[in-house]
Amino acid sequence: MSILMDRVYIMINYDYIIIGSGLGGLGAAGVLVKAGKRVLIFEKNAIPGGRCSSYKKKGFTIDYGTHIITRSEFGPIGDIIQLLDVEDQLKFFHLTRMPSYLLHKEESYGPFGIDIDQKNTLSIPIQDKNITKLGLKKEDFQNIFANMSKLVQNISITKTEELNEVPFQEYIESLQLGQGVKQILYFLYMAGLCVMPHEGSAGEFLRTLLYVMGSSIKSVWVEHDGLSFGYPIGSCIAIPKAIAHGIENYNGKILYNKMVEEIIIEDNLAVGVKTKNGEIFKANRIISDIGPKETILQLCGKEFFEMKYINQIHSIKPSIRSLVLKIALNKKITREPFQFLLTTEMEKAFESALNNEIPDIPIGIFIPATSVMDPSLAPKGKQLLLPGTVYAPYKDTGMNEKKLKEKVLSCMELVFPHFQNYIEWVDVFTPEIAMKLWNNVDGAINRVGQTINQVGDNGIDFYTPIENLFLVGCGIGKGLSGIGTEFAVESGMTLANNLLIKK
Ligand SMILES: Cc1cc2nc3c(=O)[nH]c(=O)nc-3n(C[C@H](O)[C@H](O)[C@H](O)COP(=O)(O)OP(=O)(O)OC[C@H]3O[C@@H](n4cnc5c(N)ncnc54)[C@H](O)[C@@H]3O)c2cc1C
The missing domain is CATH 3.30.70 (Alpha-Beta Plaits)
Structure with a gap:
């Protein structure tokens, strides 16, 4: 008697199965459906978007994770929305001010920070004269934005790549920067890239800054004449909802409340998935958006890999x-x-x-x-x-x-x-x-942290040792960069485009 007797077989054969409807999975699916591929997405929850989604409570709509999109419609999210012809379904509020306060013991000082509306100074002048009491200079807290943009004024992408393995903290401390700029940079680093400054990559941060405000390459700042930081109208779930609509318009299928429990591997080839309730679905290629540890160690199992690869997966540092x-x-x-x-x-x-x-x-x-x-x-x-x-x-x-x-x-x-x-x-x-x-084993903001050993060419590969099994998501894809959601979309889109070329 076959041990598979209790399994339900689903006969439709898909070109691609995607596990997870986070922005990485949706980015990949969007490119593939647009190219006419038959795509089936599995999502364990009732809504799309993973860490970029929202819930309702007592008249409020609240984001689960993501808050701000660095390049809003001018970055990878705009690209996928355009590709799927759903631009009309996603609008952004654009931030022009980011006031900051310094806290010291029981007191607060400020505001200082970024104010794009004040074109002359591009910063909110600090109000408190008492700041000198703390041994800080008032002028260090002025013109923050202008000083930040100087950091990337004459820097090229190639130069940032040379700094991939230089820790961010070491780099910042080697520059002549006022305390105010440093405070903002350290915090932006931790809140944006979600890595401790002593082990985060200086190159990675400069690249994300370049995309937003650089003047030497095509950046959002130049094109948009302002800060590109944005918040999606309708809350963060508006992003995956719009992409999911686009995918469905192009005949992609999303199955909600369907948790994948196993990736079926035969002769070193990924051939399908088994869901928690025992259904089996087959496809020519499987793309997983649920994280490398979760995919390799939980859904595949160690027995399919050499120890060296398993150790590499184990040692991935989360954010x-x-x-x-x-x-x-x-x-x-x-x-x-x-x-x-x-x-x-x-x-x-x-x-x-x-x-x-x-x-x-x-x-x-x-x-x-x-x-x-x-x-x-x-x-x-x-x-x-x-x-x-x-x-x-x-x-x-x-x-x-x-x-x-x-x-x-x-x-x-x-x-x-x-x-x-x-x-x-x-x-x-x-x-x-x-x-x-x-299903996030590390409970981290991002499953793969953008630390010095995990960015640029040292980034986590899309390709796994199992044929036809691929990884996407934030932090995955050699040579890619960006903040959370945007990295995830770009990861998915890049892999999908590569696979379409490879056939
Ligand atoms: C508190 C917080 C704040 C953040 N703030 C920002 C921010 O301001 N800006 C920004 O750009 N980024 C931010 N991020 C990061 C950003 O949300 C993530 O980097 C990005 O959304 C990750 O997308 P992903 O596709 O890699 O993975 P995920 O969003 O984790 O998607 C994976 C999906 O797979 C599903 N899944 C898991 N296991 C299974 C299974 N076995 N079967 C089927 N489905 C499964 C999950 O439910 C999920 O939907 C924040 C994250 C957090 C947690």
């Missing part, structure tokens, strides 16, 4: 982890779409992060007010803030998240006094939620 609060307020307390709170004691905060201790003041807190960017995300007169901080670099150390949550709230009080009186409810997003929701 850092994050704690994000979803705060529903019964009153509007700010008009700013996005703010940063930064500590004056950056080094102390780095040390706490590395030792998995709760810092006096976190490295930084970013505060997207998504209902300022799209008022439909909160009931009338109310407001939604999604403050987040990065912590516990790589693994679960049992850090007391309740205490960290209280710390974030008390730091916010320094800038928004008594705001806690208006809290209706707070949801807390932790790495454990990421593990459960998206």
